[in-house]
Amino acid sequence: MELKYYIYCLADLALITTSLIYGVKLLKKRNYLLGGEWLVVTFSASNVMLNALTGEKLFFNIALFCDAFSRAVGVPVIAVVGMMAVTHRYKPSIGADIAYVVGGLAVTVVVWTADFMVAPKPYFYLVMWSLYSVYVAYIVKKLLNIGANLIAAGAMLALVSAQTIASIDDFYHIPGDDNHAVFYTLAMFVWAYQCVVFYYVYCALERAQKNELNLNRGSAFGGLERTPQ
Template sequence: MKDLLFMLADLWMMFAGFYFGWLFIRRYNNYLLGLEWIVVATSGTNFLLWALLSGDEGNVLYDIAYFFDAFSRSIGITLILVMGLMRVTHRYKPSVAVDVGVFALATGAGLYLQQFRGHELHVGPATFYVVVNVLTTVFLVYFSWRLWKIGAKRLAVAAGLATAAASVIAITYDFFPIPGDDEHRTLFYIAALTTWGVQMCVYYLAYRALHNHNVAIGAEPASKEPSVVRA
């Protein structure tokens, strides 16, 4: 049952990442969020293949999984996420050079953090992950407030709850293993993958609501959506 729940959670995250990532690019030309969502989905795909085909930490798929994990925890679902959401909160649209640069930075961080792996706790990197998550959470609280302010109260609550759940996952990740979990941390990953999928879904819907509000007040041009959905 645990293995089945793990696979369902991973498939959910993969769907959310690929689908909403494609929508970010197709409808809003937001390559920061679109590509990061796709990176997360690709990470989930690799993780599922590793679990099904090997489960051996010496397998190359595990190396790739660790890289993707470090990529998103360090820069992806932190700096890239904030920069991407600022498109609708501050009408910030970075240049192609900035887009490429921030993904190069995330790649470098993922490669560098590869050395801190294994079952033992590496306090420095683990603390870094928590700190950047807390800083990102501060912005996401502001993002939820902006949703509330335009009247999208349900989305504001959903975004706030998704952010809170993700923060719990980030803190639990290295410092507080779930009691009774197995050596592969199956229970943790069921919760984490489910939460990350919900995050990507909710943040897309929240982004769409803020974008539509900005279009309605003339702050930015309409997207490529077939019709504008009211917040």
């Protein structure tokens, strides 16, 4: 086996590990949308590994469907809604969480199977990811506003690297990369990094939100104490 395939498997293992660990961490924070999307990535990457080890094409097809879900709605919609818990104080109900997932699956099936989506599908993926990148840029600004400069730099690196991967996927073929092993290796390392950094982005924004709430409560109680009797 060539060296690039060992690196390919290493990238896949990194993605499986990071998405699983940080997906579970997010579930423990009761963010079922964001944590669930990271576990979808775990499942996808696990099927990529099974395909690499067995050569069974079914596993790769399952991974491609999961990848379509993540690129079409999983990250651009579901993960964004999950992040809105710490950017806009928006926490949907369990019923709404289920509706987002079911709707996302329905959209993915249409994108994956409909004949009319064959030609526009790559552009659809790119537009959806670009909209997600705009939201990440907004997150970077919020991080800078609260003084989390290092985490903001990490998020910006994730934004640029993931947008680069999304922009060349389906549009540019790396010379000599006939089976896309090099591209998939880069993509999996980028996604693994993204799974890690956005957990810490989430935590930083969550802390800032709690500090703001405590400050507002303190101000309110202080105002009551100073109110003339």
